[in-house]
Amino acid sequence: MFVQETIEKMNAARSGDHEQDLETLIGQLHRRGLDAEAILTQVGAFEVAVPSWALGAGGTRFGRFPVSGEPRDIYEKMEDIAVIHRLTGATPRVSLHIPWDEPEDPAALRSHADALGLGFDAVNSNTFQDQPGRRLSYKFGSLAHPDAAVREQAVAHHLHVIEVGRALGSEALTVWLADGSNYPGQMHLRRSFERTLDGLRQIYDHLPPGWRLFTEHKPYEPAFYATVVQDWGSSLMLAQALGERAFCLVDLGHHLPNTNIELVVARLITAGKLGGFHFNDAKYGDDDLTAGSIKPYQLFLVFNELVDAARDERVDGFAPAYMIDQSHNVKDPIEALLQTVDNLQRAYAQALLVDRSALEAAQNGCDVLMAEQALASAFRTDEGPLVAEARRRRGAALDPVAAFRETGYRRAKARERSGGAYQPPQSL
Amino acid sequence: MFVQETIEKMNAARSGDHEQDLETLIGQLHRRGLDAEAILTQVGAFEVAVPSWALGAGGTRFGRFPVSGEPRDIYEKMEDIAVIHRLTGATPRVSLHIPWDEPEDPAALRSHADALGLGFDAVNSNTFQDQPGRRLSYKFGSLAHPDAAVREQAVAHHLHVIEVGRALGSEALTVWLADGSNYPGQMHLRRSFERTLDGLRQIYDHLPPGWRLFTEHKPYEPAFYATVVQDWGSSLMLAQALGERAFCLVDLGHHLPNTNIELVVARLITAGKLGGFHFNDAKYGDDDLTAGSIKPYQLFLVFNELVDAARDERVDGFAPAYMIDQSHNVKDPIEALLQTVDNLQRAYAQALLVDRSALEAAQNGCDVLMAEQALASAFRTDEGPLVAEARRRRGAALDPVAAFRETGYRRAKARERSGGAYQPPQSL
């Protein structure tokens, strides 16, 4: 297959410089007492799910600028994700959105996925839009709606999503609710929360064995006055009330200005309720930018908490789910996802490079500057050769974006997928 | 006409209580040394333009929930605006968006407007979307685009908008540019600004006699890293460079968290560059909520600056343009606009109720508490009877929303305008 051939050709062409850089880095790490091989193994084992909605160009309420060759259905999306997985070795699972990417025949889709070497991560519901055929509108809420009939419709939708997920081999349900209000008074703040909990209980009771339920909080948008699950505190209250298979999902863009997100992560770990992540980055709101593109130090600090918890024997059953959730408005979606995976691997590698005994000693001795430097020096290390090598060992690309561009995949798809479709105006 | 009859009927039914409340209020104001008649005259003279895009249900990037009976074209939008004007006596002008509401025959539209008693306020351009038939895409910018051909297309669009506006009798052009970037490096921060200024100069040079040009700043959205005209400072630099007919437009939702907006207004007045407003309200970002619905005291404080400047003989040629810019996602658009006009009239009335000599004395004497109370006591006054009376004297409704509901206008339009259109699912 041409992607694989391109990877091999490109890797071979770069192997000289790469091996020299890697050797130098391993030597430097050795000097700092770090075991590069162990880090390579861990970075190589990193996996993150790709959401089915991230393969097409995203947009804002002001418009969307399509990309030539966008996938037209879930099969074409899976094809793109398989390319990403081949180039990175790190994206073996898809997180499906129902109904946007609901398969007519789940068994057929699962076979298709198997053939591509892909599986299915958490399934995602949608009660923030009205879909053709739904009798009642979610304009004024779904699980939180004052009308029991709307709430029943929303519960039924979630049970259906679980059924689809079960057929595909998923083992988790992610519930992001847009329920909220735009104006003071519109929604009773306590009762809407109680109704939401009641609906979630019904959904939770239908979770198949082995499944987890993730509630995802968000402070605002699309509701602009009050959102029912507005912060991690509300998400925690729900997860506590539901039971031991309910957890909180942290989307990196779902926080008020200046939130210390790594601190939220730490608290959820302490509460035993950290379910996983929707990775992205943001400067202003839920900007859904490439993870690590705006605040790379923050992303590192989040991974620092994860690595710290994974090594802490007092933290039981620590297994957060990693998913990407971005809107690719101006980049080629496949390229953006390749870059995202690289950024996540880098942040994880940096967190693994922290000298934790030096850090702990400095913390216990109140040596603020040296504690800070233990993190900063790991962050400053150019971890590029490590993550490239980790990919190479999995048969993936040293430089995924360069290899992707070399394949000519997008141009080929632009021809192949354009039949009768809208042709965007010319852009550079 | 049934709207007029309803107004008269409803006003008559409420006149007893209204007159009693008004008389009481006038007595109280008299006790405070305030001339209620003068205030009534000023409130009655308040006018604000309605944007052509505010008559249909708005949405977010997550979806839109249509309203039954939405207007299907600019003619039906004008019809709705005429109803709002009749009920409030304060919205005699429309602010048109090109190309969303571009008339095929401007002269015909102008005649239609004349017949409805309406005119045209500032016209608005659109380079934040690609439109069918445009050869080049604005995906990576318009006036700021690195490619001269795209910039020329954008300039040409603005000249066309001016032409349409001239045919309609407009006398101002509002330029809100979405130009910006989502990632560091994407756009050269200085050169993109210089290119924007260059394009605006070409547009400014084509302004018809008597026209003004408004530049509208916005910190983010749809660009999520850097926006070319991101704040009032950048907008001021543009207006200064363009010339004396260039002014800055303040949208109340286009500010970073915690911005003191009334202070921005004051600075633009001092600079002689306050062009006008896009009224709305916001809690988080550019939420486009009903003006005065979230931070009513802030809206009052903005009007306080306007009243203060209008009375200041050292402020020359003070004539800001007032426009509404909201997104009606969960309210009936007509009702929301009626409520908005009422809120604006209330805020203006409150500002007129300030005892300015007491305020000035307290300011000069550093009596912080009494200076604050001079504003707070005006704000606390229930100005309802005043604004109701100001409307009644213009033949409009004491209670515009109640009168509108009584007319049954929306239900009638839902039948009349539904031919073949999408029927939204049932909502309460």
Place this chain on the structure above:
Amino acid sequence: MFVQETIEKMNAARSGDHEQDLETLIGQLHRRGLDAEAILTQVGAFEVAVPSWALGAGGTRFGRFPVSGEPRDIYEKMEDIAVIHRLTGATPRVSLHIPWDEPEDPAALRSHADALGLGFDAVNSNTFQDQPGRRLSYKFGSLAHPDAAVREQAVAHHLHVIEVGRALGSEALTVWLADGSNYPGQMHLRRSFERTLDGLRQIYDHLPPGWRLFTEHKPYEPAFYATVVQDWGSSLMLAQALGERAFCLVDLGHHLPNTNIELVVARLITAGKLGGFHFNDAKYGDDDLTAGSIKPYQLFLVFNELVDAARDERVDGFAPAYMIDQSHNVKDPIEALLQTVDNLQRAYAQALLVDRSALEAAQNGCDVLMAEQALASAFRTDEGPLVAEARRRRGAALDPVAAFRETGYRRAKARERSGGAYQPPQSL
């Protein structure tokens, strides 16, 4: 006593206008189906504690501008609070700060308070400063400190504060911890929280019968990277772990930008953990401005949640503690407190004016605009005559600030308390 005489004299002088305004208002409320007498009774029963640190001029890290006649010790502070109580009828309790206002002889202070008609509300600890005589520094934390000896000192301090409070008749302990870090790495995010909980458990175990413990969260300041009890979620985790006498205290200035505070209040009510409030207002951070001075609608919306919960039979044992926590940097502290109490009484009265059956009907019918108007029209009502009358019925002042100025109290104290003290430079 001259304060009482002044109140009576001033009330008499204003009684004509007042009674007329009150009668008019009662008539208007009657028309809206509201029982003014019931509201008068409730407003009259409103009480709020005054913190011992609010009687002197506050400052910032950039300086403090003293006020002439500031109280020099807790006895003089009690004297000032007694004046405030006399003028408002609403501040019968003092919230004491230890060690700033620690009495040498608690029994003597209690007798003094009795004589003034005052009692003691929650006592407050201080581990954010080093005090003369303390052996170990809190520079790097108190309950969260990595060194057990510092933690023990901090626990011992809290037990001492409880002892003082018990001697004074207090029944609650408020714990605001400044523990946190300024730099990534400085503090282990999870372990510092665990240590804090461990310390709080020891303190909680020593609570006298009938006492409650309040934990107060704050996102930042004085720690500028991470704070141990940074938000209501962390505060809730502590209160849940401690037990049924532990509750969360909400300071209105301790929130990240754009936080919907009334929603936080609603969640804590649902969790059964709303302990009470530190009232103030803020535009940027923990600005400690006069409650209701910047965002009066927000204050009303908070009280709206409180009134709603108080009427909800499903909410058990709802009895939040009300305290003021402000920094009076530019106003006379006594005047600022009088104004604050008035603002709180107004916000409470407005919340009582909400037509709750209309609100509930609009909420259940998804009539967004009418639900909003149910709140907005209560907020717009000029509740002044109601709160004035509620005060008058308790023997307090119709207009507390005006009456206070008439007494000449501050000038008298400036002479009386100035002996040898620093004389501030001349200001207006």
Place this chain on the structure above:
Amino acid sequence: MFVQETIEKMNAARSGDHEQDLETLIGQLHRRGLDAEAILTQVGAFEVAVPSWALGAGGTRFGRFPVSGEPRDIYEKMEDIAVIHRLTGATPRVSLHIPWDEPEDPAALRSHADALGLGFDAVNSNTFQDQPGRRLSYKFGSLAHPDAAVREQAVAHHLHVIEVGRALGSEALTVWLADGSNYPGQMHLRRSFERTLDGLRQIYDHLPPGWRLFTEHKPYEPAFYATVVQDWGSSLMLAQALGERAFCLVDLGHHLPNTNIELVVARLITAGKLGGFHFNDAKYGDDDLTAGSIKPYQLFLVFNELVDAARDERVDGFAPAYMIDQSHNVKDPIEALLQTVDNLQRAYAQALLVDRSALEAAQNGCDVLMAEQALASAFRTDEGPLVAEARRRRGAALDPVAAFRETGYRRAKARERSGGAYQPPQSL
């Protein structure tokens, strides 16, 4: 001198690893087409002024935790700065604060500085505090005060500061005004600005030949409702009105949440009014943390604008002044400053590592991802060996903090400077 000997000893001990790392890095940069020697020269030429107030422990309004061995007067502060300069080779100038560090005999201080190899950067005024001996208070403002007598006192203070600066060899005056208000109404928003401009004109007229005047904006603190010079727009209006020697100073902590600071820098460059910087970092407000400690990518992006402008021949006379302005609350002030200089040198080196022709090509071709990568790959490069070498070539330390700790300077000063001074309680 023992500092110099320690530097030499430590550099020698580290030279083996250093030279190997440097050689490797130079090779990698060569591969990327970058001239390491040119970068070394530029980094070596980087200089930044140290403020006289940063040598002692800083504090917050909640307290200050002293450091043993803090300098007790300006002479001891200069001694500490000389050590920093010796260790970094980059801090040859002091920015003096009047009156905090006003010398009794400026000529003597200048001689002392000469002997230490130090000079004087911009002098700083203080009208945010009352000082002993000043007749009138700044409680309600200085240049913006309604009372002309206070304004005259404030102008006179500035003229005095200029005189002191002239005697010391300074060539710039930095004016940060705390003038503002805590409550709506307290201050007339426009008149207070006009009075401030009037005062600044008087000060500007007294600038000695060759001097520059910097106005420094800040959104809030100590004023919590409105600040007179609240943002760069207001600062620009002042600089434009004053004349060609007036410029705007950017403090990295003086921005509202989410501000794109590099964009503000770009605009001020375009306006020809970028005067310089107060370097620090912040997560929440004006936190005054170590530059680069919280948002290192942002610091790099700021330097990226500076390097870009310095290379742009259309930017005339680009010579911003670099100063540090931090509050060292939990770190040893000397160590924190050494770390700060290192962080600044690193950010500058990273900006010099950007492949600007690749960046420009990607920008012009709208290749968003590659434009971003041009910045990200420079940021990811471990620039440590470059900045260490740049220091070594100036006779300074490869690792300034390690060398400082080795000198034992702080312990020696703790003994030397402690005579009779307050001894802080024991901390780790």
